[in-house]
Amino acid sequence: MSESFDYDLFVIGAGSGGVRAARMAASKGKKVAVAEERYLGGTCVNVGCVPKKLFVYASQFPESFHASAGFGWTVPQAPTFDWPTLRDNKTAEIVRLNGIYNSLIDNSGADLFDGRATIAGPQLVSVNGQTYRTRSILVATGGWPYIPEFPGSELAISSNEMFFLDELPEKAVVVGGGYIAVEFAGILNGLGVETHLVYRGPHLLKSFDRQMSDKIQQGMIDKGVHIHLNTEISQIVQADGGLSVGLDNQADMTAGLVLYATGRVANTANLGLETTNVALANNGAIVVDEHFATAEPSIYALGDVIDRIQLTPVAIQEAMVLVDHLFGEAVAEIDYKGIPTAVFCQPELGTVGLSEEQARAEYEDIDVYVSDFKPMMQTLGGGSDRITMKLIVDSATDRVVGCHMVGEHAAEVIQGMGIALKAGATKAHFDATVGIHPSAAEEFVTMRDKSR
Numbered sequence: 001m002s003e004s005f006d007y008d009l010f011v012i013g014a015g016s017g018g019v020r021a022a023r024m025a026a027s028k029g030k031k032v033a034v035a036e037e038r039y040l041g042g043t044c045v046n047v048g049c050v051p052k053k054l055f056v057y058a059s060q061f062p063e064s065f066h067a068s069a070g071f072g073w074t075v076p077q078a079p080t081f082d083w084p085t086l087r088d089n090k091t092a093e094i095v096r097l098n099g100i101y102n103s104l105i106d107n108s109g110a111d112l113f114d115g116r117a118t119i120a121g122p123q124l125v126s127v128n129g130q131t132y133r134t135r136s137i138l139v140a141t142g143g144w145p146y147i148p149e150f151p152g153s154e155l156a157i158s159s160n161e162m163f164f165l166d167e168l169p170e171k172a173v174v175v176g177g178g179y180i181a182v183e184f185a186g187i188l189n190g191l192g193v194e195t196h197l198v199y200r201g202p203h204l205l206k207s208f209d210r211q212m213s214d215k216i217q218q219g220m221i222d223k224g225v226h227i228h229l230n231t232e233i234s235q236i237v238q239a240d241g242g243l244s245v246g247l248d249n250q251a252d253m254t255a256g257l258v259l260y261a262t263g264r265v266a267n268t269a270n271l272g273l274e275t276t277n278v279a280l281a282n283n284g285a286i287v288v289d290e291h292f293a294t295a296e297p298s299i300y301a302l303g304d305v306i307d308r309i310q311l312t313p314v315a316i317q318e319a320m321v322l323v324d325h326l327f328g329e330a331v332a333e334i335d336y337k338g339i340p341t342a343v344f345c346q347p348e349l350g351t352v353g354l355s356e357e358q359a360r361a362e363y364e365d366i367d368v369y370v371s372d373f374k375p376m377m378q379t380l381g382g383g384s385d386r387i388t389m390k391l392i393v394d395s396a397t398d399r400v401v402g403c404h405m406v407g408e409h410a411a412e413v414i415q416g417m418g419i420a421l422k423a424g425a426t427k428a429h430f431d432a433t434v435g436i437h438p439s440a441a442e443e444f445v446t447m448r449d450k451s452r
């Protein structure tokens with residue numbers, strides 16, 4: 001490194017992507033700094049994937065208590081739920097993970113700055129009153145919840161606040177039809193809150209396979225979530241007993257909490273980007289090329305701030321590609337096709353590859369296999385859940401191009417299916433695979449009759 005630089009790489013933002021890039025660059029002997037103003041681990045660890053999944057687990061216990069009776073268990077008294085215990089145990093676990101992130105950065109040899117960093121020029125970063133010269137800058141500042149402005153919108157909260165509520169309300173309104181809205185609707189409902197999901201469109205989870213999102217919608221209704229489609233909120237006002245929510249097509253509703261889960265925007269405000277040539281898209285996301293280079297040759301960006309696919313494992317993969325291109329062999333590439341994903345709504349969705357609608361548009365002829373059945377647990381445990389599995393096959397090549405599951409453990413099952421699809425598995429490969437019995441997953445290798 002030339003003497004005139006303090007660092008080879010200065011990473012702004014210690015979320016999933018930033019930390020991975022910093023650690024990998026440091027492991028290659030580079031002089032690396034990471035600055036974080038809020039919390040180590042970013043959205044995923046602090047106000048996203050990790051605490052959300054803990055809340056999902058918590059919200060599933062009532063069904064398990066109920067099912068246990070059919071298996072011979074008697075619970076001596078009706079179980080009760082204590083929100084502060086869950087919230088505070090969750091927070092303690094997140095503090096533990098923050099410590100692990102701290103050690104990971106320390107042990108990698110990178111310098112960690114606890115403060116807000118801003119860009120002061122193409123190769124200058126200021127933090128805690130000092131300005132550092134750096135050969136390259138990585139902007140990995142993530143995203144932030146977006147709440148549209150309307151009368152009373154300041155009374156709504158975002159997913160950030162959901163993790164620290166003083167108390168759970170008796171009734172909640174959740175707005176949106178994407179990942180966060182359906183996940184929190186399931187959590188609140190499971191924890192005993194009367195939950196109303198308000199969505200402006202006609203179908204929840206609109207970017208997913210329609211048959212699967214319809215199953216989820218019905219599953220959520222069966223579990224007690226009140227779903228209001230084609231409905232918009234006109235205003236929120238403070239009222240006796242909570243917040244009065246004005247709806248465009250029905251009577252106002254009073255609720256203790258209104259959660260807006262209406263997307264996330266790139267965190268680029270007041271970062272000093274105007275001192276550089278970095279270009280922003282209309283939605284504020286940083287524009288980068290296939291190797292995460294911005295229009296400013298010394299500045300790179302990845303993760304939610306580039307708004308390609310807002311998923312932790314994607315940011316991590318992007319970080320590995322970037323570091324390989326900056327300091328390694330420059331061979332790693334990222335394939336945004338066939339990324340498996342799960343929505344931890346209840347029932348759960350796991351999916352990889354194309355939806356039926358996308359496959360029909362892309363291929364001349366497809367075969368669709370669908371299986372819908374009761375989970376075995378229900379034979380004695382009761383309950384309303386079903387499992388739906390779906391394979392979409394390109395008729396010309398026999399390749400499986402889409403694989404979807406709604407039901408318990410869908411995320412766990414679909415991760416493995418992701419490998420099969422990545423490897424180019426055909427329906428014949430699925431058919432030649434021996435099932436694991438008794439499991440729900442075996443259905444994926446025993447579907448013989450085309451549904452369409």
Ligand code: NDP
Nearest residue numbers: 148176177178179180181201261262263264310342343344
């Ligand atoms: P999404 O983009 O998934 O959904 C946003 C929802 O808000 C859409 O239904 C959208 O409606 C609606 N919406 C947008 N603007 C308005 C508005 N002005 N008024 C009313 N409704 C509006 O965003 P999320 O916030 O749910 O999640 C952000 C991202 O975080 C996800 O895309 C995902 O990548 C990631 N994430 C991943 C998770 C996982 O992996 N399990 C979990 C949680 C988040 P419309 O469709 O009509 O535009």
